[in-house]
Amino acid sequence: MESSNLFLLMLALGACAFYIGRGRSLAIASPLGGVRHLHSLPNYYGLNALLWCALPSMGLLILWLVLDEPVINSIVMGALPAELVPSTKADFNLLLNKISNLADGIMSADGQPAFMVAAAESMAGLRVISQWVLTAICLILATIGLYWGWRRVAAEYRARQSVERVMENLLLACACLAIFTTVGIVFSVLFESIQFFRSVPFFDFVFGSDWSPQTAIREDQVGSSGSFGAVPLFVGTLLISAVAMFVAVPIGLMSAIYLAEYSSKSVRTYAKPALEVLAGVPTVVYGFFAALTVAPFLRDLGADFGLTISSESALAAGLVMGVMIIPFISSLADDVITAVPQAMRDGSLAMGATHSETVRKVVIPAALPGIVAGIMLAISRAIGETMIVVMAAGLAAKLTANPLESVTTVTVQIVTLLTGDQEFDSPKTLAAFALGLMLFTVTLLLNIFALHIVKKYREQYE
Amino acid sequence: MKQAKAAAKSATDTKSNPKQNLEVDTTQATVGNRFCENPKMSMRDVNVFYGDKQAIYDVSVDIAKNEVIAMIGPSGCGKSTFLRSLNRMNDTVDGCKVEGEVLLDGHNIYQQNLDVVELRARVGMVFQKPNPFPKSIFENIAYGPKIHGLADSRVDLDEIVEGSLKKAGLWEEVKERLHQPGTGLSGGQQQRLCIARAIAVSPEVILMDEPCSALDPIATARIEELIEELSQNFTIAIVTHSMQQAARVSHRTAYFHLGKLIEVNPTEQVFTMPEHQLTEAYITGRFG
Amino acid sequence: MSNSTDNLQKIKSSLKRRSRSESRFRWYGRVAIIIGLAAVLALFVDIISKGHGAFKATYIQVDIHYDGDRLGVTSSADKSQLMQANWDALVKSGLREKFSDVSGRRDKRQLYKLVSNGTGFDLKEHLVANPLLLGETESQWLLADDDIDTYYKSWLDGEPYDARLTKKQIQWIDQLHQQGDIRLQLNTNLLTRGDSREPEQAGIYGAVMGSLLTLLLTLMLSFPIGVAAAIYLEEFATKNKFTDFIEVNINNLAAVPSIIFGLLGLAVFINFFHVPRSVPIMGGLVLTLMTLPTIIITSRAAIKSVPPSIREAALGMGASRYQVVLHHVLPLALPGMLTGAIIGMAQALGETAPLLMIGMVAFIVDIPQGFTDPATVLPVQIFLWADSPERAFIEKTSAAIMVLLSFLLIMNISAVWLRKRLERRW
Incomplete structure (x- = not known):
């Protein structure tokens, strides 16, 4: 049957x-x-x-x-x-x-x-x-x-007790799925990574500055060639994330401050959801926007000023990623700023401080742990972001800190190495899992640390 | 009006003293000595509204230089609202509107072109709950002088901080730990820190909104002593819930009832021979 | 105080500077918001200006003679005859008749390139639908090739893009335009067909169906599991190390990069459990794990917002905890949970990266009919088209994005509506 x-x-x-x-x-x-x-x-x-x-x-x-x-x-x-x-x-x-x-x-x-x-x-x-x-x-x-x-x-x-006991265990099993997922992630990336590190030494991977997995396949010699050095990928990821944070932090923070402290209620009702639209737009749409609109625009703009800007520049991907992250930062910052007790503001205003002095010298310092945590979560999101960089950043691993050049990132390489039909056990695919392990570890640490700060911060004002 | 009667009535009901008729016409003018010569601040026909709701009705009163005036009354009578309208802290409340004149040295503080920054530097405020900033003790005191640019040098600033802490009677307790967070102090110390913070910009008037309501009796006693000392240099308006406190610290007492100023008289007189029935009813503990 | 007047002087002199810095600070805030809103506007204007053209396609009118002898078709019901017939020849002869002055092989080949290479198939379908046409001649609007489409649209807009056309082709189009034999028509292919290598024939119906199947599975799995987990954590779990650990896990999973879920899917479902690649089941499983934290977190918030007095009232009546949850808490928390589910589904609908990992990037022409048919989803389709070199795909991609965004808009609006309409305020 x-x-x-x-x-x-x-x-x-x-x-x-x-x-x-x-x-x-x-x-x-x-x-x-x-x-x-x-x-x-x-x-x-x-x-x-x-x-x-x-x-x-x-x-x-x-x-x-x-x-x-x-x-x-x-x-x-x-x-x-x-x-x-x-x-x-x-x-x-x-x-x-x-x-x-x-x-x-x-x-x-x-x-x-x-x-x-x-x-x-x-x-x-x-x-x-x-x-x-x-x-x-x-x-x-x-x-x-x-x-x-x-x-x-x-x-x-006692039929009811017996049924309820079973139901409770089923509920527990559902709740434990979160643990299983985490364990699944850890094991899947760890297991394949260990296999990878058997052929490529860990330190060569983490500190090597030459990344060219394609060559390794063609010459049919792996590991010893040292072509799995991930430093250019880390640098590229950080470069693009830095550009993104450079855009998102000031804009997100200032708009949160303005909406929380200054704007009239009517502006807040319309501007806040309008900004949050940015959070609902799928990343693939941002990728398309970055690759087909922003990157050519920047390239032409650069040409007008005599600058050579690559058409897959880190700048374009970073700018668009920054725009994507604006609502993320602004809504987190908004939460922590409104959580600062009114008494703090009153205390400062009663001394004759202007509103902006109050915000800069009292509200922001008081909200700082929450804001820092929000920024850390945003960084974690930036380095894990995939579609924008896959579509708008380059493929060639270049060790550079110049945002006008083309760089590649960890996520881009994971996608490139795993799409297409290869055998699963080739070092190329395994390298993707090793990169995944790095990505998971870094974002995990950032997330746990940030969530911990946020929790402590909430307790402080509750 | 109706509300006033109802409230007064319910007060008589609960306290069961049928002989005393508390249904007084509260629309009549304030009784007592409202005005004085050379006032530091004078209020004329002040009305305060929260949206459509009126919180203060036609209050006119003077505050003399270097006097301590206490404002008492049952909760919800508008005494805190009135106090906050004296340095325009009500500006921060949405939908709050103030009518009438509030004069500081003869100048209306609700004038269009007046900068609240200057006003609030001259009229400081201490709040019900101690609200030190999440900074060090030193930074808390130095905050005002820094934003107003009062200190020309680091030495100046150190002097101001030390002087203010001394005036607030906190210096001896905290001089060893000036750079530890102000939030680590006890409640009473925090409140004295807030007072020190307020006097660091040498205001002319200090408004205190129930400054002891969150403190224990010992801390309260220290603050009351402090108020007495401060009254030599500052004009102080204090809102308090406790009649004993008003009796202990103030020179004059103003009694508020449902948004109206009922009586203003020297403190001694208010607590011994009040002119108004409502005041008497309140101080004898029949409601409040 | 002696220095009081001195201080006042200092304060007065600082006022101007400080009010300037105050208004500057306000302007920073305003500018930040304006930049944010400008980004929203730029994004939407860009997408719409690029994509609106794709809802129309260029068609060319040609007289088609359904010549039974030439086709070798005697009856339109005979499938094998239909299969073997050379339908393209009909199109070609139609075009040759229209442009009788065209001679030479090269010119002719260019002439044939005016219409889409799928036209022959369309004619076959047309004949099957109208059997009486056999042996007759009918004037028909044929789908133009994507290069022609791009040129004609850009020409209508006044900025002709002729990079991929020859001079002759441009002349022919001009001629057609003067005769009124070329026009824009509603592009039904876009919404009714699957993917294709030819931009003019490509549609998003297959991807939409793939998304629908994947989301259906995601919803069926993640909503009950998420709600069950939320109920356990809010109503049954005692606070201890273990439940703390579950909580940390959930919060952290909500912030793990989505591509990691793709790696999980690849390693566990595909390589370990041998779930086939590129199918909605696979996508659904991965997206379930991904949206689960969102659903659990929002469901917990919804359960938390049910006031404890209601639980106490029911417990006081002698109801068991399970009955309290089932009879009182769940009905009251349901709107909030549904809102969370919609938000989770919107997130899943827009997700691309993990699906690339599990092989949903394959080129799939057929419309998926079930959970085990190879499929792709809308955002992946967008990714694939955005990667295609043909210029005509830019327009298609933008149009697909517009469709995706409208789906998301509908979902978000319904979530807001649901929250406003059904959620009780306590």
């Missing part, structure tokens, strides 16, 4: 379990003198039966679906004569793919070697068996669960 049909069937069984459990509780209740003689409401007996019926079998179904393919593949490949099994991982996967396609009937069996056809047949057979075994076990498990849930219905059985 198809997995989706099986799923639906089990849902139906679950519904049956609900009604049977509920019905039995009602049947037990009526001689006792009504539902109030039961420990729990009838619906809870029904739910209890449903959970017994559906949970174990669903769990098995999911587990089976995850493990099904790897197990079958290893059985099929294990059955092949040893001399026919390719030694490299790439060829192994290719062969497996071919057999799988044969088994699915996507590829015609004509002209294929006999051992592959045989393997495909055995694979198709195994798949059918697996599917039927799964169906059978699931149905048996569901039935046993249903029976068990039905059996447990009794006047004094």
Whole structure:
């Protein structure tokens, strides 16, 4: 039976379990003198039966679906004569793919070697068996669960507590998904990075100043060539982020100050959402804007003044990224500025300070931790930003601090290395994960530190 | 008017003294000695509005040079609002409007071309809750002189800070830790710091808005002593919740009721033989 | 005080300078806001001015003779005949008749380039829809090639861009224009077709469907999970190290660069669980993990805003905590949660970087019909088109951006509306 049909069937069984459990509780209740003689409401007996019926079998179904393919593949490949099994991982996967396609009937069996056809047949057979075994076990498990849930219905059985306990655990599992995601991220980047650092020494990667992964592939010699030095990428990332912060911090901060301290209510109602529109625009749109409008504009402008500005200049990408970050900084700054107690302002104004003196010398210093945290979060966002730089920054790794030149960034290289069809284990793709590890570590530290400051700051004024 | 009656009535109900009729016509003019010769500040027909709501009705009163005037009255009577209108701190409140004249040395402070910076440097203010800036003690005091450009040199500034702290009676307690944050002091010390901060720009008038309401009795006693000392050099208007405090520190007392100034008289007289029934009702504790 | 008048003098003399610096500071603020608003304006004006043209396409009127003998088609119902027929020949002969003075192979080839190379296919479809046309001649508006389209539009605007055309072609277009045989028409391809290498035939329908399927899956997964997690953290969890850790994780995940989620998807879902690349399931899974923190955070805020008095009232009646949540807290917090979900979906709709990692950048012509069909999404389509060298794609890209932004606008407006309309103030 198809997995989706099986799923639906089990849902139906679950519904049956609900009604049977509920019905039995009602049947037990009526001689006792009504539902109030039961420990729990009838619906809870029904739910209890449903959970017994559906949970174990669903769990098995999911587990089976995850493990099904790897197990079958290893059985099929294990059955092949040893001399026919390719030694490299790439060829192994290719062969497996071919057999799988044969088994699915996507590829015609004509002209294929006999051992592959045989393997495909055995694979198709195994798949059918697996599917039927799964169906059978699931149905048996569901039935046993249903029976068990039905059996447990009794006047004094604490069905509500039992259901609630299960529900609470399900809720907990959902909350833990955040942890699993983090763990997943850490493991996925760490695992591949370690593999990468086996071929390229860690220090060569972090301190090397020559980045040219393409050459490494062509010459078919990796690591020793030292072409995975990531310093130009770090410098490029920092350069573009610096340009972005140079734009976003003053503008974001000043507009937050103006909106929070000076503007009339009507200006605030319109200007604030209008600025926040910038936060809702997808990054790919900014990338397009940077690559097709801002960069050519800057290049032509530079030409008028006798400056050579690259058409993929760090300046263009940084400017547009800065615009993207303005609302991010302004809304965070707005939050912390309005959190500064009015008493501080009154104290300063009562001394005869002008409004701007009050803002500059009292409000901003008081809000400084929050503002700094906001800027750190913004930096973390700038160095992790991908689409703008992919579309508007360059590909060539150049070690320069001149924003008029073209530089490349960590995220650009991750995208470049991973899009397109390469084998997964090549150092090129692994390098992307090593870059990802760097990116994740830096942004993680920035985020945790910033969030910690923000939390402390909130506590201070609450 | 209606409200006044209702409030007065409810006061009589709760205090159950049927003989005393508290339904007095509060529209009548303020009783007592409102005016004096050569006043430091004089208010004429001051009305204050918050949006459509009127908070202060036709208040006229003088404050003499180097006197301490206390403003008392039940909560919500507008005494704080009135005080804040004396150095235009109400400007910071949205929708607040002040009518009438407030004269400082004969000049209306609500004049169009008047700079509030100068006004507030001359009329300082201390608030209900101590509000030191999140800076060092030194920086708190030096803030005013710095923004106004009063100190010509670092030595000058040090002198001003020391002098102000001494006048506020805080010098001995903090001279060892001038560069630690002002927020680390105790409540009473913080309030004296705020007073020191206010006098560092040598204002002529100091407005105090319930300066002791957040403090314990010992700290309160210190502040009261301080007010007495300060009165030699400054004109002080103090809003207070505590009648005892008004009796202890002030020369004259003004009694406010529902936005109206009911009575102004020398403090001794107010607390011994009030002219107005409402004042009497208040000081004898029948409401408030 | 002795130095009081002295001080006053100093203050008075500083007033002018200080009021100048005050107004300067105000101007800094105003200028900052003006720059911000100017950036919004520049962005939108730029996109719209580039993209509005794409909603119209250039068509050329040609007499088409559906010559059954020439096509080798005897009945329009015979599929194999239709498949084998040379439809382009119909177009070519139509064009030759129109410009009977054109001779020579090179000129002819350039003549044929006036119309899109997909025209033959369109004619086939037209004949299938109107079988009686076989053997007849009909005057038809044929889709022009993208270079012609670009030239004609720019020519109409008064700034002809003729870099990719020959002199002869320009002459022909001029001639067509004088005869009234070339015109702009509503571009239905843009909204009804999938991607194509030919700009004039490319449309965003496939990408829109891909986005829709991906978002549907994201919503189905992230909303229930996010709400469940929020309920647990707000209503059931006791405050301890473990729940603190969960919280730190959630807050941090909300700030992790999106491309990292792409790496996660690549390493875990594709390489470990062998989920196929380029399909909405894959995109949905990655975007679920990405939007989950947003949904959890907003849902928690919504739950928090339900006053504790309501919980206490229900608990006082003897309801279990679970019943309190189900009967009282959830219904009251739902509008806030839905608002959060819409915001999360808007974020997911605009997301590009992680989808590049999991292979949703493939060139896909077919319209995806299900969660397991290869698909791309709207922002990735924009990225792909923006990368294409053909000039005509700039216009298409801007138009696709306009469509994407309108979707986002609708979502955000509905979120604001929902919040205003349904959220209770306590």
